[in-house]
Amino acid sequence: xxxxxxxxxxxxxxxxxxxxxxxxxxxxxxxxxxxxxxxxxxxxxxxxxxxxxxxxxxxxxxxxxxxxxxxxxxxxxxxxxxxxxxxxxxxxxxxxxxxxxxxxxxxxxxxxxxxxxxxxxxxxxxxxxxxxxxxxxxxxxxxxxxxxxxxxxxxxxxxxxxxxxxxxxxxxxxxxxxxxxxxxxxxxxxxxxxxxxxxxxxxxxxxxxxxxxxxxxxxxxxxxxxxxxxxxxxxxxxxxxxxxxxxxxxxxxxxxxxxxxxxxxxxxxxxxxxxxxxxxxxxxxxxxxxxxxxxxxxxxxxxxxxxxxxxxxxxxxxxxxxxxxxxxxxxxxxxxxxxxxxxxxxxxxxxxxxxxxxxxxxxxxxxxxxxxxxxxxxxxxxxxxxxxxxxxxxxxxxxxxxxxxxxxxxxxxxxxxxxxxxxxxxxxxxxxxxxxxxxxxxxxxxxxxxxxxxxxxxxxxxxxxxxxxxxxxxxxxxxxxxxxxxxxxxxxxxxxxxxxxxxxxxxxxxxxxxxxxxxxxxxxxxxxxxxxxxxxxxxxxxxxxxxxxxxxxxxxxxxxxxxxxxxxxxxxxxxxxxxxxxxxxxxxxxxxxxxxxxxxxxxxxxxxxxxxxxxx
Numbered sequence: 338x339x340x341x342x343x344x345x346x347x348x349x350x351x352x353x354x355x356x357x358x359x360x361x362x363x364x365x366x367x368x369x370x371x372x373x374x375x376x377x378x379x380x381x382x383x384x385x386x387x388x389x390x391x392x393x394x395x396x397x398x399x400x401x402x403x404x405x406x407x408x409x410x411x412x413x414x415x416x417x418x419x420x421x422x423x424x425x426x427x428x429x430x431x432x433x434x435x436x437x438x439x440x441x442x443x444x445x446x447x448x449x450x451x452x453x454x455x456x457x458x459x460x461x462x463x464x465x466x467x468x469x470x471x472x473x474x475x476x477x478x479x480x481x482x483x484x485x486x487x488x489x490x491x492x493x494x495x496x497x498x499x500x501x502x503x504x505x506x507x508x509x510x511x512x513x514x515x516x517x518x519x520x521x522x523x524x525x526x527x528x529x530x531x532x533x534x535x536x537x538x539x540x541x542x543x544x545x546x547x548x549x550x551x552x553x554x555x556x557x558x559x560x561x562x563x564x565x566x567x568x569x570x571x572x573x574x575x576x577x578x579x580x581x582x583x584x585x586x587x588x589x590x591x592x593x594x595x596x597x598x599x600x601x602x603x604x605x606x607x608x609x610x611x612x613x614x615x616x617x618x619x620x621x622x623x624x625x626x627x628x629x630x631x632x633x634x635x636x637x638x639x640x641x642x643x644x645x646x647x648x649x650x651x652x653x654x655x656x657x658x659x660x661x662x663x664x665x666x667x668x669x670x671x672x673x674x675x676x677x678x679x680x681x682x683x684x685x686x687x688x689x690x691x692x693x694x695x696x697x698x699x700x701x702x703x704x705x706x707x708x709x710x711x712x713x714x715x716x717x718x719x720x721x722x723x724x725x726x727x728x729x730x731x732x733x734x735x736x737x738x739x740x741x742x743x744x745x746x747x748x749x750x751x752x753x754x755x756x757x758x759x760x761x762x763x764x765x766x767x768x769x770x771x772x773x774x775x776x777x778x779x780x781x782x783x784x785x786x787x788x789x790x791x792x793x794x795x796x797x798x799x800x801x802x803x804x805x806x807x808x809x810x811x812x813x814x815x816x817x818x819x820x821x822x823x824x825x826x827x828x829x830x831x832x833x834x835x836x837x838x839x840x841x842x843x844x845x846x847x848x849x850x851x852x853x854x855x856x857x858x859x860x861x862x863x864x865x866x867x868x869x870x871x872x873x874x875x876x877x878x879x880x881x882x883x884x885x886x887x888x889x890x891x892x893x894x895x896x897x898x899x900x901x902x903x904x905x906x907x908x909x910x911x912x913x914x915x916x917x918x919x920x921x922x923x924x925x926x927x928x929x930x931x932x933x934x935x936x937x938x939x940x941x942x943x944x945x946x947x948x949x950x951x952x953x
Contacts, residue, residue, distance in 0.1 A: 363580040370569035383501035399700035412682035435479035439488035447693030450499035473515040480523035487548025490520035494551035535574040539743035540598030542578035546571035547605040585716030586627030591646030592635035603662040629663035643734035647744035658695035668705025721818035723829030737816030749816035750802035750833040768923040810836035855952035873933040903948035
């Protein structure tokens, strides 16, 4: 019986998009899958997941001849040695998730499995075998939260495939049975309906379908009918997730979730290519390949992300190995982080749980181009964004969108801004799910009055946008990117009317890079009679001094001016958010909200222009 939590979660994140966009309206993948096709086209020899004989040969050559591949493999070996010192995994559920255990297993398999493939080391094989036996003896892989099953299924499938030539026969049989009973079969409910994630539009689709494809390939000889129908279902479902990248490559869930969802799409492509000789059209899907540029452009000079949605704050020091897959496909050096890949292995942080597979992509990279990073980049879609970059560490990111986007917030019209390596205008970012859920907090409800929107990280009170009548934005109000001008003074214009339905007749917010050290934010507003107070907001962790015509921000020994160009008779005010308003809010040291509050009675002729300049 399907767990109530998974039904609720998937409904929230999938239903609105599925209603709005029919499956027939999006580009499809090729899908010739059948039992006949499976038996004819699936490679019989092992390995066949990510690796095959020719790929493996090239990887071995590269770790001898190529400094980058050699260095990254040394890091994999170091990680594998550390794994051998750890206890075996146990079925420990945290809250409603086994996910941390599944992810650790996937990491261990990637490290141990790749070392075994390269060196055929019996000690490493022994550890891989014992890891496999441990998780296959779990009572289940927590199907109530199917991400857990998917990541574990991928791990087990890779383990038996990469160790096929030497693992004990009984271990392989146990693992195949576990993939069927604990992995694939729970994804086929008795009522005959597909789980919501199969045709969902968020990362669950990519992760779960990828895990099921891996499991299906692994069990294909024992149960070809189950394998074929599972792969066929996934090839039908995956385009719904790929449609989220349309039309320009923006990933609606933000940069770190791009790493998660896209990471599983890349390894799915790699597995299909190694096993069948084709990725069935993934790389030809509009928006998907373009998303690599989105990922790069969301990395700000300070080391932080443009961290909208449920995104992490900043990058670690390790290389982006998912980008390495795009580099291998395009030859674009901009996607291949050589410097990070050449960090001394002992100084690298724990590698990605897809790091073993990533060695394949790293070894396959051949430079064909070194595209200059654009100074203006933008994309439309579910969560449209615009980014300006330049000298002096200039970085601006602004967005539209709507709150009910997967992992979305009430942040339409918000922006972040950096200059001289300092993040002056901040996004409050994400906070730990389990810490909220264990209190009984309803984090995933997305109705207008749902509890999610009480959090500062989720509502418009915690973002640099407008608030009208001190009310929440409308959850389904979609703010669109209507125009982008390039040139010496680039400008991005968002129509943010919809999130203020019933309060504003129209609202257009434009961001202009006036110079290499300044940003101008302009709001053109037509309020309705119901609008009594319009509040312009800016979030910062800098020290603030209010001045007669604006404010001075001071941080890290540097200064930024905020100039109130449109309302010299009104002064900014500062609201301290440290401590945070609610006990469950994320604690952000020094967080403050700068406000410019404009009463409706001061607005003449039914229109208002708010113009604020941020400048060095």
